[in-house]
Amino acid sequence: MHTPYKKHRSPSTFGWALLLLAVATAVFLRVYNLANWPPGLYRDEAFNGLDALHVLDGEPTVFFTANNGREPLYIMLTALSVALFGRTVLAVRLVAAVAGSLTTLLVYRLGLSWFGWRVGLLAAWLWAITLWPVHLSRLGLRTILLPAVLALAFWLGTEAYRRNQPRWWLAAGAAYGLGFYTYLAIRFTPLLLLVLGAFLLWRGQRARLRRGVGWFVLGTAVTLLPLAIFYLQNPDLLLGRTDQVSILNPAINHGDFWGTLWRHTWQSLGLFFWRGDTILRHNPVGRPLFDWLMAVPFVLGVIWCLRHWRRPAAAAVLLWTTIMLGVTILAEDAPHFLRAVGILPAAIFVPALGLAWLWRWPRLPQAVRGGLVAMLILGSLLLSVRDYVNYSQQPDTALLFEAAAAELAEQLNKEMAGTAVYLDRWFWDETTQKGWPSIPFLADLDDVIFYRPENGLPPAAPGQPISLYAWPFGDLEFVPRLLADAEMVVVRNGRLARGDLEPEPYPLYVRYVSGAVLDSAQPINFDNAFLLQSWAIILLDAQTLQVDLIWQKTTDDLPNQIAFLHLLNNEGLLTQADAPPGGIYWFPHWWQQGQVVHEQRNLTLPEPFDPAIHTIRVGLYDPATLDRLPVIRDNGTVLGDGWQLAP
Known part of the structure; x- marks a missing residue:
C-alpha cells in the first residue's frame, strides 16, 4: 500500500495480452452453459428472481424480508437482467457471472496497486480459474458481489491513501458503503478496517489518515443511510439471521461453545488445502479453495507475507484473510463457502505472491521460470474444469438445486392453450410463500387452477383437455373422477427430488393428462384381461432405456395384477421395473373396464x-x-406367459 508508483509500472504488450486472456477465460468459465450448470434453480436463487419481479412491478426496497432477509443490490441488478432476458434461469445467474468476470479486473487493479503488475496479473488469473469463485459466479446468489465491492473499495482506498485527495476518499467510502447492500458478511469488515487503521497508525501514518478518514466516513455514511434507517425501523431484521446460525446459539454449539469454536477454527483453516465446504450446493464436496498445484505457491506466499508483515500490503492480506475467516468460524457448518466469501480476493493474493516469487527465482533460467508458472496455472485451470464438469453432472447436484421443480415449471410453460391446467398448492402457495419458488418464477401461472384435494376441484369444461400436476404423497382419490371422461389417461412421473434432510429421492410430482386413443395395429392380449395396445422404447443414454406402455383393461373380473418389465441377456435377468399396469401412481382400484392408460x-x-x-x-x-397371465391369440391359442418388446 505504501509502494511508490514507479514500482507499479504497467505490464508490457504481452502482459496486457495475458490480462485480456485471463478476463476472456473468466468470462468463458462463468458463462458457458450457465442456465444448465448447475442444473435446476435452487430456492434461494428463485426467491431473488421473485423479488426482482416485485421490483419490476414497482415495489423496490432497501431490504427484502422474504427467505430470511436479503440485501437489495443483487436483486436490483437481477430485475434489470429479468427485464432483458425474461423469467429464466439465465437471467437470475447472469448478474453473478458478469460480477465475477468483472472482478477479474478489480483483482488485477488491487494487486497492481499493492504488489505490482506481476502479482496483479497472476492474481487475476487465479481469480479467473479457481473453482470457488467460478462456482459462486454461476449461482444466482448475492454472495459474489461482496468480493467485487471489497476489491473496489480497497483499491479506491489505496489510491486515496496515496493521493490524499478528498474525492478519492469519498469514492472509497461510497464503495465500502455499497458493500452493505451485498451480503451480510460485510458486517465483519469494520473490525478489519479498525485493525488495519491501528496498524497504519503504529507505522506512523497518523497525519495521512487524519486528513482522509473523515471524507471516507462521510462517503460511507451517505451510501449507507437508507439501509441504516431501515434497520433502525426494523431492528429485529438486523441480527435475525445471524442469531440463527451463530455458534453462540445453544442449538448450534450443543452446550460446548469453546469446543465448537476450537473445532470450527481448525476446520476453517483447513479450507485452503485440506477440506473445504461439504455442502454440495456450495462446492464439490470437500474440495478445498486451492488445488494441490497451488500448494507450494500458497506456502511461499504465506512465508513472503510473514517475512514482510511490516509492509501495509502484506499486513492487509494477512489481516483481511484472518479476520474475514471469522465469519465462518463463528457460524454453523464451518467451513461454509458462502459465509467465508469475504476472504476473497485477499486469499487469492497469497498463491499469486508465491507464483511471482517463482517467476523471479534467479536460480532458474527465465524461460524455465515462466514456463513453470504457466504450467501451474494451466494445470489448475484443467483441474477446475474437470471438477466442475463432473460436479455439474452428478445426480445429487441436480437434486440439491431442485432441478425437478424447474422441470415442472418448464412443463407448465409448454401446456397448450385451452387446456385446463391444475396445480396442487403444495408446490406453491403465494400466501404463505411455501413450496418451490422456482415454479412461480419460471412459469406463467395466470391461467393455472390451484387446488388442494381436501377442498375439491372445479370440473373442466366438457371436452376440454386436462393436465393435472399432483403431489404424489397426498390424497389422489380425486384423480379418476376428474379424468372420468378421458379416452386415455397419460401418467408421467416427475423428475426425482430430495430435500436437504430427506434420505431418499422421490418423484416431485405426477402429471395426469387426458388424451385421445390411437389406433393399434395388433394389440397384445393378456388372457382377455388387459390389452397392451402399443409400446415404444427410447434409449436415453448408453445405460438407460425409457419404455412407454399403453394398457387397456378389458374385464372387471380379475384380481389386481403386476406388470413386469424385464431386461435380459444371454445369462438371464439384468434389471427390471415391476409395477401395476399404468404405473405406481395409477392405482389398481381406479381401473374401469375399457379404460386406456399410457x-x-x-x-x-x-x-x-x-x-x-x-x-x-x-x-x-x-x-x-405369482401366476402369470398367458398371451393369447384371438382364437384362444396361448403364445406364452409374456411378450418380447425388443429386439
Missing part, C-alpha cells in the same frame, strides 16, 4: 444397451400367487 418406465442397465444381446419382455402376474 404409462412410462425407465430401465437402468449395469452395462451399455446392445440390441444384439439384450431383450426386453413384458407380462402380467398375480402378486399373491
Whole structure:
C-alpha cells in the first residue's frame, strides 16, 4: 500500500495480452452453459428472481424480508437482467457471472496497486480459474458481489491513501458503503478496517489518515443511510439471521461453545488445502479453495507475507484473510463457502505472491521460470474444469438445486392453450410463500387452477383437455373422477427430488393428462384381461432405456395384477421395473373396464444397451400367487406367459 508508483509500472504488450486472456477465460468459465450448470434453480436463487419481479412491478426496497432477509443490490441488478432476458434461469445467474468476470479486473487493479503488475496479473488469473469463485459466479446468489465491492473499495482506498485527495476518499467510502447492500458478511469488515487503521497508525501514518478518514466516513455514511434507517425501523431484521446460525446459539454449539469454536477454527483453516465446504450446493464436496498445484505457491506466499508483515500490503492480506475467516468460524457448518466469501480476493493474493516469487527465482533460467508458472496455472485451470464438469453432472447436484421443480415449471410453460391446467398448492402457495419458488418464477401461472384435494376441484369444461400436476404423497382419490371422461389417461412421473434432510429421492410430482386413443395395429392380449395396445422404447443414454406402455383393461373380473418389465441377456435377468399396469401412481382400484392408460418406465442397465444381446419382455402376474397371465391369440391359442418388446 505504501509502494511508490514507479514500482507499479504497467505490464508490457504481452502482459496486457495475458490480462485480456485471463478476463476472456473468466468470462468463458462463468458463462458457458450457465442456465444448465448447475442444473435446476435452487430456492434461494428463485426467491431473488421473485423479488426482482416485485421490483419490476414497482415495489423496490432497501431490504427484502422474504427467505430470511436479503440485501437489495443483487436483486436490483437481477430485475434489470429479468427485464432483458425474461423469467429464466439465465437471467437470475447472469448478474453473478458478469460480477465475477468483472472482478477479474478489480483483482488485477488491487494487486497492481499493492504488489505490482506481476502479482496483479497472476492474481487475476487465479481469480479467473479457481473453482470457488467460478462456482459462486454461476449461482444466482448475492454472495459474489461482496468480493467485487471489497476489491473496489480497497483499491479506491489505496489510491486515496496515496493521493490524499478528498474525492478519492469519498469514492472509497461510497464503495465500502455499497458493500452493505451485498451480503451480510460485510458486517465483519469494520473490525478489519479498525485493525488495519491501528496498524497504519503504529507505522506512523497518523497525519495521512487524519486528513482522509473523515471524507471516507462521510462517503460511507451517505451510501449507507437508507439501509441504516431501515434497520433502525426494523431492528429485529438486523441480527435475525445471524442469531440463527451463530455458534453462540445453544442449538448450534450443543452446550460446548469453546469446543465448537476450537473445532470450527481448525476446520476453517483447513479450507485452503485440506477440506473445504461439504455442502454440495456450495462446492464439490470437500474440495478445498486451492488445488494441490497451488500448494507450494500458497506456502511461499504465506512465508513472503510473514517475512514482510511490516509492509501495509502484506499486513492487509494477512489481516483481511484472518479476520474475514471469522465469519465462518463463528457460524454453523464451518467451513461454509458462502459465509467465508469475504476472504476473497485477499486469499487469492497469497498463491499469486508465491507464483511471482517463482517467476523471479534467479536460480532458474527465465524461460524455465515462466514456463513453470504457466504450467501451474494451466494445470489448475484443467483441474477446475474437470471438477466442475463432473460436479455439474452428478445426480445429487441436480437434486440439491431442485432441478425437478424447474422441470415442472418448464412443463407448465409448454401446456397448450385451452387446456385446463391444475396445480396442487403444495408446490406453491403465494400466501404463505411455501413450496418451490422456482415454479412461480419460471412459469406463467395466470391461467393455472390451484387446488388442494381436501377442498375439491372445479370440473373442466366438457371436452376440454386436462393436465393435472399432483403431489404424489397426498390424497389422489380425486384423480379418476376428474379424468372420468378421458379416452386415455397419460401418467408421467416427475423428475426425482430430495430435500436437504430427506434420505431418499422421490418423484416431485405426477402429471395426469387426458388424451385421445390411437389406433393399434395388433394389440397384445393378456388372457382377455388387459390389452397392451402399443409400446415404444427410447434409449436415453448408453445405460438407460425409457419404455412407454399403453394398457387397456378389458374385464372387471380379475384380481389386481403386476406388470413386469424385464431386461435380459444371454445369462438371464439384468434389471427390471415391476409395477401395476399404468404405473405406481395409477392405482389398481381406479381401473374401469375399457379404460386406456399410457404409462412410462425407465430401465437402468449395469452395462451399455446392445440390441444384439439384450431383450426386453413384458407380462402380467398375480402378486399373491405369482401366476402369470398367458398371451393369447384371438382364437384362444396361448403364445406364452409374456411378450418380447425388443429386439
